[in-house]
Structure formats: structure tokens, C-alpha cells
Amino acid sequence: MTHILIVEDNELNRDMLQRRLERKGYAVSCAVDGPQGIAMATTTRPDIILMDVALGDMDGWEATMAIHADPRSATIPVIALTAHALESDRLRSIEAGCVDFETKPVSLPDLIAKIEQHATVRNAA
Template identity: 65%
Template sequence: MATILLVEDNELNRDMLSRRLTRNGFEVLLAVDGQQGVDLATSRRPDLILMDMSLPVLDGWEATRRVKADPQTAAIPVIALTAHAMEQDRQAALAAGCDDFDTKPVELPRLMEKIRALLAPAG
């Protein structure tokens, strides 16, 4: 069972998405701010991170940069989640180190496709 770290400060979004991921067979770790997300990524080394970009304490861009800068967590795929759907927002997330980008409100089938693609073994 793959482990997904969901870094999301909005309780409703966090609850809804974590329940849907659990129903899809994932173990879900939860973080409510960017610093907690970085700390959990380091201590638990999840298979994938879903990173909200607008977070307290440490925003998603900086949290992603820190995860990607650490050799122990650099290979963990990160999908940015944001309500900001403009192309420059996508580019900023990718520039921070995110491997993919998805918009809120989350469309679960589309997000699941991206998660499965990033978790699929290479080759």
C-alpha cells in the first residue's frame, strides 16, 4: 500500500480528500502547514506528496523546495494542489520542484490518474 502525505490547511478539503484516498487503497499522512509537511516527509518518507500551495507557517512553494533540496526526500514526487489555475501558477509550482500540478476543487478521477502515473514503476 502506497503512502501519500496530504499537506492541506483547510479542514474540509483535508477530510474529504483523505477519505477518498483511503477508499482508493492509500495510507494517508496529514499535515496542516508547510513546516509540518516537510517534517513528516523527512521522518516518514511517503511515496507521494499532495502539497497545497497556500499554507500557513511555510507556503507550499518553500516546503516543496525544502523537500526537493534534501537528498533523503528529493525523489518523492510532489503534486501541487491549488485554487490558482493560471499557467504562471503551474509554472511557479513546477519551478519550485513539483512533479505535477492539479487545481481545486479536486476532480478525483483526474488526480488519481496523476497519482498513479507518478507512482508507476519506471519503464
């Protein structure tokens, strides 16, 4: 079973996404901010991380760079989640080390396709 870590500071967004993914058969853990997401990435070793980019004191891009700087979590793929569909946000996400980008509100079929693509690549390695 694919384990997903959601890093999202908005409780409603986090709970809604967690419930939808669990109904699709995924194991889901949640972090409420960047530092907690970094810690959980190294301790729970999820197959993939869904990272909100607007997290407050430490944004999702900073958290992604910290996750990839740690050898224990460096290979975990991160998909950026943002309410902004700007090309600059997509480019900044890729520069920070994210493997993909999804805008909010999330299209569940599109997000699941991205999760499957990137989790499969990691698990095959």
C-alpha cells in the same frame, strides 16, 4: 500500498481528500502546514506528496523546495494543489520542483491518474 502525504491547512479539504483517497485503497498521512509537511516527508517517506500551495507563513512552493533540498526526501514526487487555475501558478509549481499540478476542487479520477503515474515512476527507480 501507495502512501500519500497530504499537506493542506484547510481541515475540511484535508479530511475530504483523505477519506476519498483511503476509500480508493491508499495509505494517507496528513500535515497541516509546510514545516510539518517537511518533517513528515523525511520521517514517513511517502511515495508521493499532495501539496497545497497556499499554506500561510510557508507556502507550498517553499515547502516543496525544502523537501527536495533534503537528501532523505529529495526523490519524493510532489503534486501541487491550488484553487487557482492560472498558468503562472502551474509554472511556479514546476519551477519549485513539483512534478504535476491539480486545481481545486479536485477531480478525483484526474488526481488518481497523476498519483499513479508519478508514484509508479518513483517506485520503478
